[in-house]
Amino acid sequence: MAKRSVGELTAEDLKGKKVFVRADLNVPLDENQNITDDTRIRAAVPTIKHLLSNGAKVILSSHLGRPKGVTPKYSLSPLVPRLSELLGIKVQKADDCIGPEVEKLVASLPDGSVLLLENVRFHKEEEKNEPEFAKKLASLADLFVNDAFGTAHRAHASTEGVTKFLKPSVAGFLLQKELDYLDGAVSNPKRPFAAIVGGSKVSSKIGVIESLLEKVDILLLGGGMIFTFYKAQGLSVGSSLVENDKLDLATSLLQKAKSKGVSLLLPTDVVIADKFAADADSKIVPSSAIPDGWMGLDIGPDSIKTFSDALDATKTVIWNGPMGVFEFDKFAVGTEAIAKKLAELSGKGVTTIIGGGDSVAAVEKVGVADKMSHISTGGGASLELLEGKELPGVVALDEAVPVAA
Numbered sequence: 001m002a003k004r005s006v007g008e009l010t011a012e013d014l015k016g017k018k019v020f021v022r023a024d025l026n027v028p029l030d031e032n033q034n035i036t037d038d039t040r041i042r043a044a045v046p047t048i049k050h051l052l053s054n055g056a057k058v059i060l061s062s063h064l065g066r067p068k069g070v071t072p073k074y075s076l077s078p079l080v081p082r083l084s085e086l087l088g089i090k091v092q093k094a095d096d097c098i099g100p101e102v103e104k105l106v107a108s109l110p111d112g113s114v115l116l117l118e119n120v121r122f123h124k125e126e127e128k129n130e131p132e133f134a135k136k137l138a139s140l141a142d143l144f145v146n147d148a149f150g151t152a153h154r155a156h157a158s159t160e161g162v163t164k165f166l167k168p169s170v171a172g173f174l175l176q177k178e179l180d181y182l183d184g185a186v187s188n189p190k191r192p193f194a195a196i197v198g199g200s201k202v203s204s205k206i207g208v209i210e211s212l213l214e215k216v217d218i219l220l221l222g223g224g225m226i227f228t229f230y231k232a233q234g235l236s237v238g239s240s241l242v243e244n245d246k247l248d249l250a251t252s253l254l255q256k257a258k259s260k261g262v263s264l265l266l267p268t269d270v271v272i273a274d275k276f277a278a279d280a281d282s283k284i285v286p287s288s289a290i291p292d293g294w295m296g297l298d299i300g301p302d303s304i305k306t307f308s309d310a311l312d313a314t315k316t317v318i319w320n321g322p323m324g325v326f327e328f329d330k331f332a333v334g335t336e337a338i339a340k341k342l343a344e345l346s347g348k349g350v351t352t353i354i355g356g357g358d359s360v361a362a363v364e365k366v367g368v369a370d371k372m373s374h375i376s377t378g379g380g381a382s383l384e385l386l387e388g389k390e391l392p393g394v395v396a397l398d399e400a401v402p403v404a405a
């Protein structure tokens with residue numbers, strides 16, 4: 001069911017109103033508290049600007065990291081300069097997210113300004129979704145906008161709990177965009193529709209593979225998980241990553257693909273290494289010829305060609321998980337080739353969706369992030385959505401009002 005969007009709220013709804021905005025500003029910081037990737041801050045800007053330009057007072061909330069109680073290194077203070085710069089106004093910051101001091105700051109907020117609350121996870125009640133805490137957060141504002149896609153799979157006080165006390169509770173532009181692509185485009189894709197799934201283990205991607213098998217025409221598998229599939233087919237995998245308790249599962253996924261008429265492609269050649277290291281000796285071998293003592297760390301050139309050819313026919317592609325150990329340059333070729341291929345396809349009008357996690361890092365490393373149709377800001381959240389799970393932070397929002405026919 002579609003959710004009510006912040007875009008439906010106009011100056012009439014917003015002028016002078018206090019709006020509690022939950023964003024996911026969980027950005028990486030270096031040891032000097034410098035932001036090393038501001039993507040999530042930039043992604044939160046359109047919603048905040050919409051609210052400001054319609055005269056609202058924005059009370060902005062987020063978590064950062066996984067602190068246990070008040071932990072200075074997880075303060076949101078280092079975010080204030082960048083946030084102010086991007087919004088073009090001076091953002092104020094509170095030292096807590098609830099309490100009399102925060103209430104005082106909220107009371108003196110002029111229309112069209114932003115107060116950033118301190119890390120909401122400094123209170124353990126946040127992750128426990130305690131109603132009393134949610135009520136205190138909610139009491140600061142008149143309405144709620146959830147734009148924290150990256151945290152939408154968590155039923156926490158600031159993502160789910162507050163909706164019980166604030167009406168309306170609506171989706172922000174980022175949340176909406178993520179749902180449009182990861183739910184909308186994937187459930188109702190332009191076909192042929194291909195998924196590329198990689199990453200380390202089958203066990204962490206079973207849900208995604210099973211769910212995608214119901215929807216895709218083509219499924220390309222790469223990464224560490226392929227060796228479990230090879231072994232299930234009776235091939236030798238040397239010392240490659242294998243989950244011996246998932247061999248039957250791999251066989252059943254292959255059968256399921258067949259019965260659904262999905263073209264499931266496994267790499268036909270692999271780059272193998274004599275050790276798990278950036279400076280390992282490496283060679284390219286057919287998937288059926290991995291010697292003892294060697295481990296597969298990337299897909300080979302024939303596989304890159306086969307995968308690229310298969311992708312040429314598609315209209316929608318979703319990608320989750322690297323094709324190899326892309327952190328080591330020597331084994332990043334397959335992942336980088338897929339990133340470049342998707343950039344090329346995007347240029348030809350194919351919808352390309354990067355489903356969060358390490359694939360985002362790979363696309364950024366190759367410098368083609370701006371070419372993709374959509375890059376998710378949430379790893380865990382996008383995975384859960386692709387698995388067909390409902391996200392509590394989304395479920396709790398108001399339903400969209402149906403447009404009269």
Ligand SMILES: Nc1ncnc2c1ncn2[C@@H]1O[C@H](COP(=O)(O)OP(=O)(O)O)[C@@H](O)[C@H]1O
Nearest residue numbers: 199200223224296297321323324325357358359
């Ligand atoms: N052949 C391989 N052997 C071991 N690890 C691999 C292999 N291919 C990819 N990986 C590792 O998988 C990790 C990413 O897996 P995962 O967390 O499941 O993906 P994502 O973060 O995209 O969801 C990367 O750190 C990468 O090095």
Ligand SMILES: O=C(OP(=O)(O)O)[C@H](O)COP(=O)(O)O
Nearest residue numbers: 024026066150151378379380381
């Ligand atoms: O970074 C996040 O998730 P992600 O690493 O899965 O993308 C979100 O901010 C959620 O954080 P959490 O997994 O500590 O709840």
